[in-house]
Amino acid sequence: MAQLTRRTTDLLKPFSAALSSTRLLTTTSTNPITVETSLPFTGHRIDPPSRTVETTPQELMSFFRDMALMRRMEIAADSLYKAKLIRGFCHLYDGQEAVAVGMEAAITKKDCIITAYRDHCIFIGRGGTLLQCFSELMGRKDGCSKGKGGSMHFYKKENGFYGGHGIVGAQVPLGCGLAFAQKYSKDENVTFAMYGDGAANQGQLFEALNMAALWDLPAILVCENNHYGMGTAEWRAAKSPSYYKRGDYVPGLKVDGMDAFAVKQACKFAKEHALKNGPIILEMDTYRYHGHSMSDPGSTYRTRDEISGVRQERDPVERIRKLVLSHDLATEKELKDIEKEVRKKVDEAIAQAKESPMPDPSELFTNVYVKGYGVEAFGADRKELKAVLP
Amino acid sequence: MAAMLQAIGVASPSVAFSDHYNKSSVSSIRSFPVIRSDARSSSGSIHGSFKPGKIITKATATQTESSASAASKPGHELLMFEALREGLEEEMDRDPRVCVFGEDVGHYGGSYKVTKGLAQKYGDLRVLDTPIAENSFTGMAVGAAMTGLRPVVEGMNMGFLLLAFNQISDNCGMLHYTSGGQFTIPTVIRGPGGVGRQLGAEHSQRLESYFQSIPGIQLVACSTVYNAKGLMKAAIRSENPVVLFEHVLLYNLKERIPDEEYVLSLEEAEMVRPGEHITLLTYSRMRYHVMQAAKTLVNKGYDPEVIDIRSLKPFDLYTIGNSVKKTHRVLIVEECMRTGGIGASLTAAINENFHDYLDAPIVCLSSQDVPTPYAGTLEEWTVVQPSQIVAAVEQLCK
Numbered sequence: 001m002a003q004l005t006r007r008t009t010d011l012l013k014p015f016s017a018a019l020s021s022t023r024l025l026t027t028t029s030t031n032p033i034t035v036e037t038s039l040p041f042t043g044h045r046i047d048p049p050s051r052t053v054e055t056t057p058q059e060l061m062s063f064f065r066d067m068a069l070m071r072r073m074e075i076a077a078d079s080l081y082k083a084k085l086i087r088g089f090c091h092l093y094d095g096q097e098a099v100a101v102g103m104e105a106a107i108t109k110k111d112c113i114i115t116a117y118r119d120h121c122i123f124i125g126r127g128g129t130l131l132q133c134f135s136e137l138m139g140r141k142d143g144c145s146k147g148k149g150g151s152m153h154f155y156k157k158e159n160g161f162y163g164g165h166g167i168v169g170a171q172v173p174l175g176c177g178l179a180f181a182q183k184y185s186k187d188e189n190v191t192f193a194m195y196g197d198g199a200a201n202q203g204q205l206f207e208a209l210n211m212a213a214l215w216d217l218p219a220i221l222v223c224e225n226n227h228y229g230m231g232t233a234e235w236r237a238a239k240s241p242s243y244y245k246r247g248d249y250v251p252g253l254k255v256d257g258m259d260a261f262a263v264k265q266a267c268k269f270a271k272e273h274a275l276k277n278g279p280i281i282l283e284m285d286t287y288r289y290h291g292h293s294m295s296d297p298g299s300t301y302r303t304r305d306e307i308s309g310v311r312q313e314r315d316p317v318e319r320i321r322k323l324v325l326s327h328d329l330a331t332e333k334e335l336k337d338i339e340k341e342v343r344k345k346v347d348e349a350i351a352q353a354k355e356s357p358m359p360d361p362s363e364l365f366t367n368v369y370v371k372g373y374g375v376e377a378f379g380a381d382r383k384e385l386k387a388v389l390p
Numbered sequence: 391m392a393a394m395l396q397a398i399g400v401a402s403p404s405v406a407f408s409d410h411y412n413k414s415s416v417s418s419i420r421s422f423p424v425i426r427s428d429a430r431s432s433s434g435s436i437h438g439s440f441k442p443g444k445i446i447t448k449a450t451a452t453q454t455e456s457s458a459s460a461a462s463k464p465g466h467e468l469l470m471f472e473a474l475r476e477g478l479e480e481e482m483d484r485d486p487r488v489c490v491f492g493e494d495v496g497h498y499g500g501s502y503k504v505t506k507g508l509a510q511k512y513g514d515l516r517v518l519d520t521p522i523a524e525n526s527f528t529g530m531a532v533g534a535a536m537t538g539l540r541p542v543v544e545g546m547n548m549g550f551l552l553l554a555f556n557q558i559s560d561n562c563g564m565l566h567y568t569s570g571g572q573f574t575i576p577t578v579i580r581g582p583g584g585v586g587r588q589l590g591a592e593h594s595q596r597l598e599s600y601f602q603s604i605p606g607i608q609l610v611a612c613s614t615v616y617n618a619k620g621l622m623k624a625a626i627r628s629e630n631p632v633v634l635f636e637h638v639l640l641y642n643l644k645e646r647i648p649d650e651e652y653v654l655s656l657e658e659a660e661m662v663r664p665g666e667h668i669t670l671l672t673y674s675r676m677r678y679h680v681m682q683a684a685k686t687l688v689n690k691g692y693d694p695e696v697i698d699i700r701s702l703k704p705f706d707l708y709t710i711g712n713s714v715k716k717t718h719r720v721l722i723v724e725e726c727m728r729t730g731g732i733g734a735s736l737t738a739a740i741n742e743n744f745h746d747y748l749d750a751p752i753v754c755l756s757s758q759d760v761p762t763p764y765a766g767t768l769e770e771w772t773v774v775q776p777s778q779i780v781a782a783v784e785q786l787c788k
Contacts (some may be wrong), residue, residue, distance in 0.1 A: 146570035177533020207523035
């Protein structure tokens with residue numbers, strides 16, 4: 001039926017209404033579609049995977065929907081920040097959505113992801129809700145960390161999302177620890193430890209990589225290379241900007257991070273590799289439209305032409321849109337409707353988050369310690385801070 | 391007994407208990423297994439309720455007590471590093487999630503022999519020889535703890551853990567809070583510190599106080615063979631990150647400890663010698679200097695009360711407070727640095743809470759604010775000597 005629809009589109013144009021209903025049916029079909037990635041992969045000490053990726057209309061549409069949601073969410077966060085509802089640091093991910101979405105498509109929720117502070121979209125990808133995201137950004141009780149973490153501390157333990165870390169590079173040894181625990185419990189899952197091109201120069205990264213390679217831990221180090229470490233371009237910070245090669249004895253793969261299918265293929269490949277052979281480095285060549293954070297205009301160290309150039313040629317959402325249209329899975333109008341729907345969802349979540357209350361003052365002291373495991377903790381009068389075995 | 395131990399398994403209901411361990415062969419039994427001293431025939435502890443084990447809430451570990459238990463069950467004599475190893479081994483037997491990370495802990499057996507033989511028994515992955523990369527292996531331990539494992543990180547010398555300070559402070563201490571309670575980090579970070587025998591400045595650091603302000607961690611310092619084993623076990627069982635300070639010169643202390651299992655309370659101080667005239671607060675190696683000074687003081691007619699505070703964070707203000715209310719005079723003797731040391735915080739805490747009970751200002755004898763020199767005589771005068779303690783007590787009790 002799907003093939004019939006495609007071939008006879010011209011003939012059946014007058015029946016466009018009927019067609020659109022049948023087209024919608026095809027968006028949920030799981031007939032395979034083959035897509036070629038935009039660029040070939042480059043490997044270091046490894047044979048790169050093929051450029052051909054299998055996908056389905058359902059997946060293609062979900063990619064579009066998810067990326068549109070992430071894009072809208074980040075832009076909404078931008079306005080909220082300017083309205084002073086979000087304070088402190090706010091690092092936005094727009095432009096890099098393909099990495100989050102492509103990675104999720106290749107793995108399960110039992111695999112772990114850990115990243116640095118640009119974590120809003122990865123949180124959504126891992127199953128976080130918009131309400132939890134916006135509440136946490138605004139410091140409300142309904143946030144994923146009860147309002148006590150903020151933009152840089154999103155976590156979702158049950159879905160394998162380990163955060164959300166403010167200190168550059170510190171999450172990579174944590175990620176190798178997650179991989180160690182996976183190997184210890186023999187559960188055939190992998191950990192994706194994400195970091196940026198700025199963090200790639202941290203010593204603890206190489207220390208952790210050495211250990212991961214020594215013990216064959218199922219760790220996949222993903223360098224999201226957006227070419228700027230805060231305000232410093234990569235060529236001014238790294239002697240060797242080929243981050244996928246910097247593992248030396250660890251194989252690496254360079255991936256076009258603006259192409260969700262390339263990311264998906266690379267992550268699938270990396271997962272298989274890590275489970276058999278130990279760590280691998282993935283360098284995602286990506287780009288962020290915003291500055292490093294909301295306090296950085298993003299234009300003092302790069303030209304506006306560069307930003308708009310990337311937006312025109314490599315935008316990840318646009319790429320999926322073109323693919324959807326070329327495979328006739330939806331019309332322009334339907335895609336615009338999806339975007340409108342997404343916008344509505346985001347606005348509703350923001351409204352709901354705005355109504356969420358601030359955390360109770362007593363929450364200042366909760367969760368500092370875990371209490372009650374075989375010992376009693378006393379204050380000066382043996383009344384406060386008391387905790388007994390359950 | 392071994393068979394019963396196998397059957398009990400290792401489940402724990404804590405939030406940190408991830409899916410990973412559901413697949414264990416004994417997953418059907420989910421209780422908090424407690425091996426009681428005379429539980430050889432009892433099976434009541436297996437099912438359901440979380441009965442507390444033989445948790446000793448009385449912190450006293452006087453010789454009389456152990457000899458009283460020696461009457462019913464003769465204890466066994468061992469050295470401190472063996473006691474630490476015994477505690478670690480018992481916990482590793484009890485819970486397969488306990489693992490050890492550290493330099494030279496595996497094949498070499500530990501630079502102070504605390505982990506000797508464990509790698510042969512439990513395997514290379516459970517007693518992990520790490521490369522010399524404190525920052526990242528401490529980070530790895532925290533990452534593993536986030537999923538539910540219970541790593542024990544050994545710093546070959548506590549001074550080396552300064553390299554891992556970011557991981558200890560930010561990730562270890564703060565993750566429970568910033569994740570809104572989602573993650574618990576049940577790590578134990580242990581290692582020898584303090585002034586040794588001419589080890590040089592960088593290997594003789596007294597840096598308990600550097601870790602003091604980190605929110606979310608607990609600090610304990612062991613001083614006797616008995617409390618070393620008990621605190622090691624308590625630290626491993628605790629859901630909070632605990633830093634256990636051992637002392638280089640105390641590893642060869644010999645003492646008789648009970649055969650039966652015991653776990654001490656992490657937050658409690660130990661009454662070493664009850665008295666009436668003055669409260670001497672101390673911890674770790676200085677306990678022995680204080681006891682030596684106490685002998686002299688007793689001969690001179692004083693009656694000092696000696697308390698080993700053991701818990702450096704949080705302070706056991708209850709025991710300390712009761713003592714202050716009785717004696718009205720406090721002398722703190724510590725090996726930590728003078729500026730910003732544990733004694734300084736303790737002075738502030740006692741002043742804040744028990745000001746009305748003090749008849750004299752609190753005196754704090756700490757080690758000097760200098761890097762530990764190499765020369766033997768200079769090194770001796772860096773730390774507090776018993777003669778100084780006696781002089782200070784005489785001054786205070788005038």
